[in-house]
Amino acid sequence: MEPTASSSFAKSVSSIHMRSALQSRYVIINNKNVYFIRRSASNKIRTAKYTLITFLPIFLFEQFRKWSNVFFLLIALLQQIPNLSPTGRYTTIIPLTFIMTVSAVKEIIEDVKRQRDDRDVNNQQVNVIKRGTWTTQKWRNIKVGDIVRVRCDEAFPADLVLLSSSDPDSVCYIETSNLDGESNLKIRQCPYSTKHLTDPKDLVELGGTVHAEPPSSLIYDFNGVLMQPDKFNEPLGPYQLLLRGTKLRNTAWIYGVVVYTGHETKLFLNFTKVPYKQSSVDKITNVLMIIMFILFILICILCTICNYIYHEALKTHWYLQLEEYNALDVFYNITSFVILFHNVIPISLQVTLEVVRFIQAMFINVDLEMYHEESDIPATARTSNLNDELGQVKYIFADKTGTLTKNSLLLKDIAVGSGSYSINFLANADRPVPNDVHELLLCMTICHTAIPERQPDGKIKYNAESTDERALVDAAARIGYVFKERTHDSIVVNVRGTKHVFQILCTLEFSSERRMMSVIAKDRQGRIKLYCKGSDDAITEKASLSGSRNFLNLLKRVDRLAEEGLRTLCFAVKNLPKRQYEQWKALHDRRWVRCTEGPATSP
Template sequence: IRNAEDASQLRATVSCEQPNGRLYSFEGSISIDNKSRSPLDVDNLLLRGSSLRNTDWIIGVVVFTGHETKLMKNTNKTPHKASQVEKMTNKLIFIILAFQIVLCLCCMIGAVVFAQKNAKSMWYYPSPDPSTKDLALLGFTSFWTYLILFNNLIPISLYVSLECARFIQGYVISQDLRMYHQESDSTAVVRTSSLNEELGQVQFIFSDKTGTLTCNRMEFLKFAVQNIPYGTGVTEIARSNAKRRGITLPPDQNYGSNQLRFYDDRINNGAWTKQSNAEAIRSFLVLLAVCHTVIPERDHYHPKNIIYQASSPDEAALVKAAKLLGVEFISRTSDEVTIKCCDTGREETYQILNILEFTSNRKRQSVIVRDPAGKLKLLTKGADSVVFSLLAPNQNYKQETLDLLETFANEGLRTLVCAECDLDQRFYEKWNVDFEEAKLSFIDRTQKIENVSDQIEKNLKLVGISAIEDELQKGVPDTILELGNANIKIWVLTGDKQETAINIGFACDLLNQEMGLMLIEGKDRAQVYNSLVKSLDIASQAQDSQASVGMVIEGSTLLIVFEEEDLKQCFLKLGMLCKSVICCRVSPSQKALVVSLVKDNLVGTTLAIGDGANDVSMIQAAHVGVGISGEEGLQAANAADYSIGQFRFLKRLLLVHGRWSYRRVSKLILYSFYKNISLYLTQFWFVLFNCFTGTSLHDRWTIAMFNLVFTAAPVMVLSVVDRDIDADVAENYPELYEQGHKNIFFNAKVFLGWIVNSVFHSAICFFVPLICMMYMSFAGGNTIDMYSLGVTVYSCVLITVTAKIALETSSFTILHFLFLTASVFAWYAFVIIYGSIFYVLGRYNLNWFTREFYGILEEYRVFFTLRYWFTVCLTCVLALLRDYFYKAYVRNSAKNLYYHVQASAKKRPREEIMKYFPLEEGIPTEIKRRRKAPVNINSVKQLFSNLKLMNHKGFAFSQTEEQSKLLDERLKGTK
């Protein structure tokens, strides 16, 4: 088949599996012209969203379409999300509604009893006939009267205020320049502002790896030959470790070629050719340039430039590094590789005889070549644990190389060990016969190939080691450290292989050498269950000994875990005991399942962050979804509740904006209930003094204006501007974030306290004015009427609740002062204008509109009496005195990190706040900033003696298995 016309003549039948969401497997077969069937697997499948490369066209047949594609099978419907605070508020509204109904029932009973006892003695009271029927009717009508009278106990304006505050908070987040990413010209974007407060309560973060934690770039940074390390580059993890030790490292400089971060005066620009070990360095670079499956292509726009096409980013980085250091890979055919060395300036051709593929079991890749001198050689690169076991006895520099591997691994580098050996012609010919037979086998082909490969990969000579940085995004290790100090558990969910995922875990400080690393493995339920139970026992011992453990599990194992409930619960318990969890080789749907499992079974807010289309399901499944607008497109960012430019901005989003929003929204909700109950409960106290008639103490317009005008602005300023601690202090003290985990600012106890306080304030604001002004007489002999008393009570409530919000304010600004005073002045301006208008209307008998304010300003002149102002001042002082002393007592006596950080921050200039500063002397050590004490590594290893501890040397190699088969197909297609 060479063109579309040939394909149109083809008569074939494709049989395949039912549509499913498994991205890494596919089973099918094709029958051409009703002849024998040929198997189809995942290597023959192009997924929706794939890009066509290295060819102008292909011919294929569609097997899945629309919602049956594997990608669509991994997506879920967009769920409706609500914050934990909002859900709790909805429940509390029912409690207030029940409280309101109880008040109505009490007043109804009081009205009926009062009518029975006083029907004859109070002729002016519209009492019913003492028959059961009339009393029942009175009770029924009274209940609804009181329900209307107390209807504003539930703050209807709460949701309007809440949405306005969230919108402004979202705008502030999007305008934060410290979350602006210049390279991508992206700012923080808020798409679901109703979850702002949820950002302040996150306990679990589920993160993708590629493009989220890493830049998706491999950089050749260091290597070592004959125990001599080369390369002066500094990794992000090394920079982070130095920062924690108080050492400031210079920034990386762009030395030499701008295509390579590697720099060493002894190597670059061909300087290695003058070194004493030049031949060893040459052997190392030649191995990098020959032992791979990379295909070179000429750039269409710049034919002199060669573009390396590689399925493995590691191989691309190694080949590019070899080129820039003097050994250039120029071309390849199906059986030859051509390179050019800077020391000779001549092209050299190596004949490729066999490629021994990389597999997850072998953890190495080898090629058998015939060099330009005609010698047979085996070139190998792979994991230290495998390659070192294949070295010849009495190998030089073996222990020293192991030490260097550990040093590179501690810097977060991905390491490979390179080795070679000369082959005997006769031995090779005999071995090649067995190898070809194994390749043609239909039964256990992979295992047979591995067995034959093991026969020739022996007695190797150590050539060197390479160290590649899977470049982390800037600030990732520090961000993960600070989020960990905030007691947030971080799980990494990635489609990468186990070694790659573990290496990144070490690179970004999720894992370290002091941890016990538990690998959950198993091919069936029994094996997985035993692995989980054993790991649970070890993790429990580790927790008792204050040691840390990490867990690594693959997607194939997760499939078994999700089949049974007891396995899921074991997995959850183990995850809670682990400092870090890494799930590798997981599909998008499995990512969502893991998030949902934690979300549905554990108490705590979950957050998922990713940058690609395969992260959308996970982002939508979490309580809060955060997308990174990165190189993989905007699918994740558009599907998320929030989007940021880099992972490091998550720290500020949570520790600063999330914490602020949680506290502010909590204050807004609590204050909204408080102010409404403080005012409208005065109606209840008045009912007890007006014979249960249901008469309102307050004018209907003042009731309407209370939430709409007089108290709206101050609480809005509090919920948008107020800061209990500075942003830099919040970042430097991530432990304060735990207030959200513990619901410090909004819980049933706090809510009950505010409600009790509002009842107390309403009683003070009613009874004090009543006692002070009950027998007050005005000019002309008039005594105070109910409307004048209502205005006085209203004034006391308004000033009290306004002063209360001033007490709740932590950072007093000019905005607070203006809106607080404006609220009080607006009330008095309203009364003067409103009362004056209706006094004039009353003189002309036009008082049909309202009678409440008739005569207040002229006949009674309440505002012009000294007793009124004395009463208002006395009432407010009596109401708020308890609040003031309680706050002072708590702040001065509580051994609380929060109050001590606030006190310390206020005594220091801003430039000191920008850094971590010590707490005041004399504060008990148990409340000081929690930082981990050094762990004795020997005691850790003794604790985990029954566990296979990973002695991490940094091995990671991203390579598609059966790559040689794909390489042959691609090379044949280019001929």
């Protein structure tokens, strides 16, 4: 009896698991045909600093990192020695205990807030396939290999590989503001072999594995392979990965298989362990405490020397019957002076700082001037140890494209060849657009990753990965080159009332290595063109007209605009012969299937 394809597939998966468990991750979809299961992290997350067991040792360790607390603890211990202390036994230990109690209460209150936030996140619910049916489970119970369903405006409970979506073009849109601070939507593409699985019954029967790289903190990198019985292996990349911390937008629902959970997700791998945070005031206080302690010891030694001189002077009075001065007397005298003069270092300093910071944090939490009404987000002081740092800020460094511009950029004018055109000039519908400007405007409406979103009033809002892209697409729309629709392989542009459909053959996104973005598109006449945009040096070094007079004049204008503090961007267009494109495409596909890292070779 010959083995079936599914049984041989399962055995091959088992052997692969045994060989590569330590190097990579093999995720069994729906946990079917399992011979070997690699242990993975629980999806329960914890960002709190303490537990009932660890609170006391960690708290005491952090408190006695302060030299003042160490000093007063030493004084309190010395005061407990009978016939040694010239003061009471409890004059230091009671204030020190009060200081430690106040600090402990503050730490407990702040950590309880963290635990409450953790509990709220872990108890969120999501739909998961279990035993052939959809069930509702809490996030903390999700395991690697589970197939989950996430609806619009919901957050992803773990790192998922996208299987299918409600979108007819097999894409979905996500918001990554919690990861990179960008509120613009990003697009994700379903794998070809699973994009048709929109019926839950098909997902219940889905089998196979996802061969993924080990957990990594690189949020923009992912390499994997989707392996199914009797099907070709399909490569997976960042465009098939849905990260925990992001939200689903403009898509009714998606199905995905869990590949990383809990603290193995990319979001939490970028988190660092909650450190003990010391402000500049604390650091200066520690230094001053050391200096005062040195002076304090010198004073005690000086007083002990004076006591010895006085003792020797009194020895001439025989009737006092003084004994000889020995080493034990020196120790007693120094200890007595240490206890007597310890108030030189104020014990109230630390408790005053702790109380003031705690009250400052309360004022920050209720400050209406720090409340953002649009997003309904108030200021939250998660730790009060660094409040005084805010008062020591002297300089704020910010880039001109984000913080200072409120992420709102406007295209002022464009320069093509020897001509320069303002947007208001080109927006006149009665004025014809020159051919070279026409190519530039097409490049602006094609070479981007923006997503059009139609508003209830019929207007189009563009969600782009950067403010540059949104500003360019908005400016082109004002001139009459309206980006109307995007599918997984085409872009629809309305050029002053005429509909144009461009087939997108390949997209090479912007990267720090290339410093440019490229899109290869085919128009309705069948012409293949390469559209590029990027930094001026990245574009000019590839330009074929680098020696022409118009090109040199254009570079001078770019430099002049940059000197004025304006942001500049260069565009380029090239006609590609069909044979040249096919040769490059074959090379690009081979590299992609091998899941090699780094950007593909640009044409």
